[in-house]
Amino acid sequence: MAEADEVDRIVGAWRAQRPDLDFSPMEVLSRVDRLSHHLEHARRAAFARTDIEPWEWDVLSALRRAGEPYQLSPKTLLQQTLVSSGTMTNRIDKLVDRGLVRREADPDDGRSVLVILTESGLIRVDAAITRLIDAEADLLHSLSPTERTRLVALLRHLSIGVESV
Template identity: 75%
Template sequence: MPRESDEVDRIVAAWSGQRPDLDFSPLEVLSRVDRLSRHLDRARRAAFQRSELEAWEWDVLSALRRAGEPFQLSPKHLLQQTLVSSGTMTNRIDRLVGRRLVRRESDPADGRSVLVTLTDDGRTRVDAAITRLVDAESQLLEALPRTDRDRLAVLLRKLSLGFDS
């Protein structure tokens, strides 16, 4: 075991003693990713809560904010960006309209269609949340020098692309 060891090292060492016939290197990577994911989830929830947002609200509001002026998208484009069902998206939009974080507007290009538009309050909350999120995630990575972060980002992108295709 390395001089500095974590819980994954201890788990892998125990399994290696019990099952020396198996290669536990996948656990050394993915068990750490799983544990880091839990820390990230907690940090994200805290950042969103400070802006009085739920994670699902963040998904919709941030998609609208990233769209740029006039901060509006069709429900179809929101579906594509948030990967939820049509019924779920309709429910989410309804709830965000109720909180006055978004509004529905007729699409000037097609009067039968609607656009979902970020309100000023929605923009204020999502801007505060992204600032808090970036700060929280920077703290999670502060143990790594920038070159290691960059290298890790490249490796994770490479791994992620295999799942996205």
């Protein structure tokens, strides 16, 4: 028999009490929930070693993923980070104060500004992504490359199905 985990214990107890129910959704999603807690802890640790907060990561990584010259409008940052306008303004202000981003007038629209990743921000986000990938790889150490590929496909399929509802 395969190795048992805490979800097996919980589901087994429920099955004994409610044999009329199909607990397969709980078997999947309880594990996803437990894994998300481990992932959150690993991410926070990786970011702490780089002296950034998770919310800072959201903004800095969006700018980094944009490619050179690492700039986006506040509106685009809002869309990518799913926070309110006031929250984004506050976050940009704090990142400017830390020297991780700067604001410049948008040359294509004098009424708008662009948020631009500074050299310090670039160094910080590049260090963070390296540490994050290492931490996430550690979480997946028990899976073979083939298992990872299968899991990616299954999770993508599940994600698309959930998001299309």
